[in-house]
Structure formats: structure tokens, C-alpha cells
Amino acid sequence: MNGSAAGQSAVVQGAGPTGSLAALALARSGWQVKLHDPQDADALLGRRRAYALTHSSCELLQQLGLWRAVAPHCQPFDRLELLDQGSRCRTAFTAPDAVGWIVEHKGLQQELLAACRQHPGVQLHLGEPGPEAANDEQLTVIAEGGNSPSRDNLGIGFGGFRYRQGCLSAIVQLDHQCNPATAWEVFRPEGPLAVLPLGKGKTQIVWSAPRQRCEQRIQLSASAFLEQLNDALPEEVTTTALLDQPAWFPVDWRLATRLGRGSTLLCGESAHRCHPVGGQGLNLCWRDVATLARLAGDRRTTPRLLVRRYSQRRWLDLLGVLIATDLLVRLFSNRHRLLLPLRRFGISMLSCCSPLRRWSLNLATYGPKGMLLTTGWQQPNNQPS
Numbered sequence: 001m002n003g004s005a006a007g008q009s010a011v012v013q014g015a016g017p018t019g020s021l022a023a024l025a026l027a028r029s030g031w032q033v034k035l036h037d038p039q040d041a042d043a044l045l046g047r048r049r050a051y052a053l054t055h056s057s058c059e060l061l062q063q064l065g066l067w068r069a070v071a072p073h074c075q076p077f078d079r080l081e082l083l084d085q086g087s088r089c090r091t092a093f094t095a096p097d098a099v100g101w102i103v104e105h106k107g108l109q110q111e112l113l114a115a116c117r118q119h120p121g122v123q124l125h126l127g128e129p130g131p132e133a134a135n136d137e138q139l140t141v142i143a144e145g146g147n148s149p150s151r152d153n154l155g156i157g158f159g160g161f162r163y164r165q166g167c168l169s170a171i172v173q174l175d176h177q178c179n180p181a182t183a184w185e186v187f188r189p190e191g192p193l194a195v196l197p198l199g200k201g202k203t204q205i206v207w208s209a210p211r212q213r214c215e216q217r218i219q220l221s222a223s224a225f226l227e228q229l230n231d232a233l234p235e236e237v238t239t240t241a242l243l244d245q246p247a248w249f250p251v252d253w254r255l256a257t258r259l260g261r262g263s264t265l266l267c268g269e270s271a272h273r274c275h276p277v278g279g280q281g282l283n284l285c286w287r288d289v290a291t292l293a294r295l296a297g298d299r300r301t302t303p304r305l306l307v308r309r310y311s312q313r314r315w316l317d318l319l320g321v322l323i324a325t326d327l328l329v330r331l332f333s334n335r336h337r338l339l340l341p342l343r344r345f346g347i348s349m350l351s352c353c354s355p356l357r358r359w360s361l362n363l364a365t366y367g368p369k370g371m372l373l374t375t376g377w378q379q380p381n382n383q384p385s
Helices: 017-028 041-045 055-063 067-073 105-118 149-154 211-218 222-232 281-296 303-332 337-352 354-372
Strands: 009-013 032-037 050-053 074-077 079-084 089-094 100-104 122-126 139-142 158-174 182-188 191-199 202-210 239-242 247-256 264-266
Touching: 009 017, 017 032, 017 105, 017 122, 017 139, 017 281, 041 105, 050 105, 050 191, 050 281, 055 067, 055 281, 055 354, 067 074, 067 100, 067 105, 074 191, 079 337, 089 337, 089 354, 100 105, 100 191, 105 122, 139 149, 139 303, 149 264, 158 191, 158 211, 158 222, 191 303, 202 211, 202 222, 211 247, 222 239, 247 303, 264 303, 281 303, 281 354, 303 337, 303 354, 337 354
Parallel strands: 009 032, 009 139, 032 122, 079 182, 139 264
Antiparallel strands: 050 100, 074 100, 079 089, 158 202, 158 239, 158 247, 182 191, 191 202
């Protein structure tokens, strides 16, 4: 950061993980921030899901002084297994400390809201919608999620499509013989299946399948659900108990036609939505916040100048991730026999070439700048522990 933007003010619309973090990033740069959300704290905490955090997200938490509070809620995993059931090829990504961390929504959201309440530069207004009209003299950050009314009121389009797949989410207990520090991304003909370790033998399942099949599966008894799940999982992973009620949600590919207008910018899922394959969703949102934080620290900036620079700097990363995740889903959720050799070749190259694996991880972690990190895994400056 280049300094302090003393005297600058901002309104952040939406107090979820991305909006709360954006408010804290602005406040740490000297901005006076009002954070609004029409939902109260209980509603914000009630979302049942988990996120995979990459090193770039953990670095941002460190830079904002939040990692110490969030870390106890995070479960590190030091191995990521990638398996294509169609071609029966596999590879593994490893790191000496952690490939990534899994954090449940409630713990993360609690810590971010607590930090907002404690920071003198943030005024938290839960259960209160933000101002209807933007003030050109202050920055407005819209972080309301995919169904953003403020984005729609600005007249900014949000184009894209809905996948035929939905995503089913459930928390299950693993057999004691399963490796608790290994995450899985399993490519199946019906869609990707992610296994995200939560600690103490629990794991979050994110199971992509045709929407009708997702609806049918959440109606199953616990024993029938586990039977179908174990049939879908690799033989190294066995589940023994269903710990919550499975739920499913539709999956969209969406991108705003512009990232800002005047002194208002779009952040997180108000600007983009992608398939959850590879766990890119929240990390991509937080790279929006990281860009915002860097620009907000420039004492010479103005809200309009910041919005223009933010818009220019985010397009490459957003387009790259949205295109890459869509191609992954289309390539691997496909029974076309002519694609099998291509999938075998790609995974075989990853398996036998460790520099390529490191480059792929850096790219998934850091976006476009990860393309330059070819010599090894890029460690954070102050490694989380």
C-alpha cells in the first residue's frame, strides 16, 4: 500500500465474507466505511457451506491482520488428489505446509463481523439496506452476491447461463482409515465431486450432477444417500455417517458487462459467478478485494479514479478463471470418446512433470501473475501457521 487515504469515505453494500473483507480492507487504508446488509447477523451466519482458501486468500487475511483470528477455524490439507474416473487417470498436488485450507462459513463470517465491529473505521449496519442513490463524492462497493439489486439499479448487465448441473452439499463422517489431510477433486461423467476435509474426521461434499438428480438425492434416506455417495467416491474414501441435511443449489456462469460506473464498483459475486470446480469462487472474490486494497491505499486516489483502475486490473483474472472453469467442466463432464485421449494426456503430463504441477497450482492460486511463478511454489511472505 502507498499510504493512507485519510478523509475518504465509502459505503459497502453486503456484509457477507467478501463485503466484510472489503470494508476492513478500506478501513485499514484509512477510509471511513459504512457497511450495510438487509440481513441480520443470524441470517448472515446461517449459510451452510465451506470454502477452500488458497495461499493468496490467506496472504490477504494476513495483510489485513485477520489470519490469527480466522486460522483456528481453518483445516489445512497438504495433498490434493485429482482423479478422472472416465479415463482412470490421476495425479496429486502437494505442498510442504499446505496446498490450501478449508473453512466453514459460520466461523469465517463470525470473525469478519467481529473485526468489523471492533474497527473504528467501520460502521456496521445489519438489518438495514444501504442508501438507494450513490454519492459521487464517496466510493460505493457493491458486494451483494449474484442477485444484486444495486447492480440492477445501476443498469449494469449480468450475462451468462445456467448449467444443467446443480451442486449438492453435505457434511459427512469419514471412515477412520481415510487420510484426514487429503482433499479430492473427482471428475465424473455427471459432474465434478469435491471432498473437502473439515477436521475431526468430518468432510464437506460438493457433488455436481444434473439438477433433477440433485433433487432426487436430497430426498433419500441417510443410508441410501451414503450408499450412492460411496459408489461415486474413489476407493480410498469411505463415508460412514451423514451429519447434516443435504441441500443443493443451481450453478451459474455469469459476468457483469462492466465492473463499475462512476464512483461505484462491483466486487465478488455481484460481478461474476463461476462453477465451483477447483474451489475458485471465494478466492476469485477475494482477489477482487486484494486489488481494491492496493488501490485504496494510494492517498492521491479519488473514488472515480479508483473504480476505473479497479475495472482495468480485474478483467484478465476474471475472464481467465471463468473460461478455465467452464472448459474444465465441459472437458471432464463428457462421455465423448474422442476427448478421453486428451484428458489422459493432460493428467499424465501433470503427473510426470512436477514443474507443471507447481505452475498449475500457482495459476489457480494467484491468477495471471501465477503464470510467472514457474520456479516453484510461491510461499506467502509471512507463512500462516
